[in-house]
Amino acid sequence: MEAPQSRLSYSAIARYAEQIASENDVFDERGNVDVYELLRKLGGEIEIDDRAESLDVRENGDFTVFLPTHTSRLRDRFTIAHELGHYFLHFRAPDQNLIGERTSTFTRLGRNIPETQANVFASNLLMPAAQFKTTFCRLEQDLVSVAEHFEVSYPAAKVRAEFLGLPT
Numbered sequence: 001m002e003a004p005q006s007r008l009s010y011s012a013i014a015r016y017a018e019q020i021a022s023e024n025d026v027f028d029e030r031g032n033v034d035v036y037e038l039l040r041k042l043g044g045e046i047e048i049d050d051r052a053e054s055l056d057v058r059e060n061g062d063f064t065v066f067l068p069t070h071t072s073r074l075r076d077r078f079t080i081a082h083e084l085g086h087y088f089l090h091f092r093a094p095d096q097n098l099i100g101e102r103t104s105t106f107t108r109l110g111r112n113i114p115e116t117q118a119n120v121f122a123s124n125l126l127m128p129a130a131q132f133k134t135t136f137c138r139l140e141q142d143l144v145s146v147a148e149h150f151e152v153s154y155p156a157a158k159v160r161a162e163f164l165g166l167p168t
């Protein structure tokens, strides 16, 4: 079955991700979002499993993110942010913001609109535009250091910089 899509624009998804981070006040000492803390506050659990990275929602405030056994901490961080994107955009969303049937199970199935929307949510949660631009300048456009600062992979930081029109 096709996953539902959000009607929100990418910039609305960006604002939504930043709003969720600040409402839940889950910033670490560097100012980054602690996705484990956010997940816990929202009623989520993590299971390490051999299945694909996925999200299973039982109801509002009760869900599990499945992480595979063999990944890195940075990838897990992005995956959790991505699955939270599905939770907010494709499960908890009010009817008028949804296209398609509401579902409660999400597995990464290649590239499609819901996956892109969850990635947009994740990159804005982990690398908010304003902070990203400031840090990019402060660290003299060194993407390795920028990725370290935001605790994301180098490719994730590079995609973010390109999206924001920064020189890479």
Ligand SMILES: [Zn+2]
Pocket (backbone or CB within 6 Å): 082, 083, 086, 106, 107, 108, 109, 114, 115, 118
């Ligand atoms: Zn997904």
